[in-house]
Amino acid sequence: MGTPDDRAPLAERVEQLLSVDGPLAIVTAGDPVLRRASVPFDGQLGPALLARFVEALRVTMHAAPGVGLAAPQVGVGLRIAVIEDPAPVTGEVAVARGRVRLPFRVLVNPAYEPVGPGRAAFFEGCLSVPGYQAVVARHAEVRLTGQDEHGRAVDEVFGGWPARIAQHETDHLDGTLYLDRAAPRSLSSHRAVAERWAQPTPEEAARALGFDLP
Numbered sequence: 001m002g003t004p005d006d007r008a009p010l011a012e013r014v015e016q017l018l019s020v021d022g023p024l025a026i027v028t029a030g031d032p033v034l035r036r037a038s039v040p041f042d043g044q045l046g047p048a049l050l051a052r053f054v055e056a057l058r059v060t061m062h063a064a065p066g067v068g069l070a071a072p073q074v075g076v077g078l079r080i081a082v083i084e085d086p087a088p089v090t091g092e093v094a095v096a097r098g099r100v101r102l103p104f105r106v107l108v109n110p111a112y113e114p115v116g117p118g119r120a121a122f123f124e125g126c127l128s129v130p131g132y133q134a135v136v137a138r139h140a141e142v143r144l145t146g147q148d149e150h151g152r153a154v155d156e157v158f159g160g161w162p163a164r165i166a167q168h169e170t171d172h173l174d175g176t177l178y179l180d181r182a183a184p185r186s187l188s189s190h191r192a193v194a195e196r197w198a199q200p201t202p203e204e205a206a207r208a209l210g211f212d213l214p
Contacts, residue, residue, distance in 0.1 A: 010044045014053050014076060023063040024056055024074040029129050029177060033072050038079040038173040040109050045078075054106050054149050057082045066127045067102070068165045070172035073128050081107045081169040085161065096200035097122055098140075098160020107154065110146035110170045114139040115157055119214040123186070123193055123202055124168065126178050133193050134182035135202045137214045138167050183211035 017024055027033055045053060053076075061069040061082055070081040085102040087094065094100075098120070118140030125133040141159040144166050148154055158166045168178055179187075186209055188197060197205040206213050 010039075010076065010078060011046070011049060014045060014049060017074065017076070018049075018052055018056055023060040026060065026064065026069075026073055026127050027075050029179075031075070033075055033077055034128055034172070034177060035175045036072075036077055037175050038070075038072055038077045040079050050149060054080070054082065058084070058104065064127050068169040069127065070169045072172055072175075079109045079173045081110065081173060083107065083162075083165050083169055085165060087161070093200045098163075100160055100162065102162045102165065106149040107144070107166070107169065108147040108149060108151075110144055110154070110166070110173065112139075112142040112144045112158075112167055112170050115141040115143050120160075120164070121183075121202060121213045122164070123188070123197060123205070124164065124178050124182070125190070126168070128172075129177065129179060131190055133188055133190060134179060134184075135186035135205065135211065135213070136164075136178055136182045138164050138181070142167060144170070185209050185211040 057069050057071070057074065060074060061084065067085040068081060068083040071078045082105065083102060084104040087099045087101045089099050119137050120140045121135050121137040123133045124136045140163065141157060142163045143157050144154060146154045171178070186202070186205060203213065
């Protein structure tokens with residue numbers, strides 16, 4: 001399936017994407033759509049088409065698998081993202097990272113601001129940068145505002161891993177990749193992270209690879 005023509009109206013482009021069954025193709029780093037600020041959603045997709053698009057994002061996120069997916073990651077520059085985390089990890093890892101279950105959510109026109117000065121640094125990956133992870137220091141707690149898919153206001157404080165997911169996906173809508181915020185020397189393959197840096201926190205990786213933590 002080819003990439004929808006950027007000049008086509010958004011609704012037509014989304015219809016074209018949804019014309020093929022199954023998960024959508026995920027756009028990877030180097031595609032300009034990932035580096036442009038997304039257009040705020042103001043009804044470009046009718047309710048039925050929006051519902052179909054949201055469902056396609058959900059299916060694609062699950063199939064990847066991932067815990068979040070933004071519209072630009074499937075080539076659509078609209079300010080829409082989906083997030084969900086079943087939080088399969090337990091014990092010390094879950095506690096250290098604040099990994100708690102995050103039910104499926106749709107974020108429309110989201111924005112975030114920090115709550116307090118706290119920062120947390122952990123390895124993070126991205127479906128649009130396959131095969132790698134890097135340590136990113138993010139706000140430990142954020143206030144997320146916007147709407148849901150029904151136009152209802154969202155104004156909620158997120159902490160722990162849900163705060164990281166919300167920041168990561170909102171950044172996508174601003175044309176920012178997680179690598180822009182990462183410690184460059186922490187960049188590691190998935191295999192290296194699994195074999196060497198599976199500890200609850202990245203202190204050992206920071207010492208061995210030579211990068212600073214907040």
